[in-house]
Amino acid sequence: MIGEAVSENATESPEAAAAKFLGSLRKPAHILVAVSGGSDSIGLLVMLADCLKTFPHPEITLSAATIDHGLRPESAAEAVVVAALCSRLGITHVTRRWEGDKPRSGLMAAAREARYELLADATADLGANVIVTAHTLDDQLETLAMRGARLADGEPGVGTGIADAVLFDRRIWVIRPLLACRRDNIRAYLTNREISWIDDPSNDDPHYERVRTRKYLATLKNLPTVPVYxxxxxxxxxxxxxxxxxxxxxxxxxxxxxxxxxxxxxxxxxxxxxxxxxxxxxxxxxxxxxxxxxxxxxxxxxxxxxxxxxxxxxxxxxxxxxxxxxxxxRGIEPLVLAPGEHGVWDGRFEIVNGGATSVRVEPSGNGGATALATTLPKAAVYRAGAVLPHIIHLGGQTSLGAGTIVHVAPYFAPFDxxxxxxxxxxxxxxxxxxxxxxxxxxxxxxxxxxxxxxxxxxxxxxxx
Incomplete structure (x- = not known):
């Protein structure tokens, strides 16, 4: 099964992992491969292309996308190199660039958000219905090691690590077929095919926790294992x-x-x-x-x-x-949305302003209790009702249920x-x-x- 690798002696060959993924994919399918230019993503792209040539799946289409985060001067040229490889392989390729100012703190998290947003947009443009990324067993071991290092002494468990399948933004599944594969085996495959890759210098920058963890793991005689179940x-x-x-x-x-x-x-x-x-x-x-x-x-x-x-x-x-x-x-901030805008209020409700005027969303206060059953405990009713969203049209006021100009729906912050x-x-x-x-x-x-x-x-x- 995808992503259930346990240890060094339970790894899967990249070719077998790619073939298994294609065999398990529901058809018809249009796969968008996220390709940075590094060995892992280039390897995933080439192996999928080779598998489709050796064992044709007429109902599977392969495309590729490179996300240029604009964080290094070389990134634009690297995207061109990936595009050239895709052209030789006969694979449609697009490049999407992360535009705008970059945050000074939390840069990696912001880059991850931007990357998946741009990939999801690319699937819509190309008609793809699944994204694949090239996370490997090496990435999994690093993730588990980092999480383990953050636990207090004696605190059990590091969780599941990198998931083999993730739904992004409720609209597109991201699959990681190579989670049971080692990076060295992917590179050996590419070397045998005489296909080169790009080494990102940031992968050797000890400023990043993952790089420090990678270097530490390289010193170990026996690598830690991924929990079996x-x-x-x-x-x-x-x-x-x-x-x-x-x-x-x-x-x-x-x-x-x-x-x-x-x-x-x-x-x-x-x-x-x-x-x-x-x-x-x-x-x-x-x-x-x-x-x-x-x-x-x-x-x-x-x-x-x-x-x-x-x-x-x-x-x-x-x-x-x-x-x-x-x-x-406490701590509930108002949200102002211009006409046509949408946003998430208080991490709990998704608000779409389909009207012609701006709106402000704020807690309902005492008036919200009417939305709940009177058979419930009174104090609970008033507390819950007070934190329901109340929509104020700037220039006029309306209640939450008046018409369909403003759409309100529950939002699940840990899942959506x-x-x-x-x-x-x-x-x-x-x-x-x-x-x-x-x-x-x-x-x-x-x-x-x-x-x-x-x-x-x-x-x-x-x-x-």
Missing amino acids: AGAARAAISAAAADWLESHVIIHAAALAEIRTPGLDADSAVLAYALSNLTAVLGGQSFGLGRERLRRILDFIGERSPGRRTSGGVVFDLRSSGLYMMRES RFLTRFDLCFANRLAISFGRKPYLQPPLSGLLTENASVGADYLGKGHA
């Missing part, structure tokens, strides 16, 4: 949490989660996963609660003593009837920009609970089913 176990917990959500949780007005008391006695791993992600969604945060804050909330719930706690921007209101979760009222296939089951169940459409399914056959069954076996052996 990390992704499969995560997918299984996601599926179990989806069942828990369906059985025990009601979402009111996209602002108040009501969790019935029996649901609080669920398996600890499932409850932790579900509450962490619910907190992120209701609090408008891209990430769930950290381990220590999550532990404190679980301890609070476990005591079964009615009361309130606040964490991650969410109020946890525990009562004899169950747990009620809602956004706290980058959703790993490990979290897809839970995210889809959450979408149904909030009255949204399910997410786009991965364009691969058998991947989720296979991993879910492996993960279920793993959890059944007591590894949760």
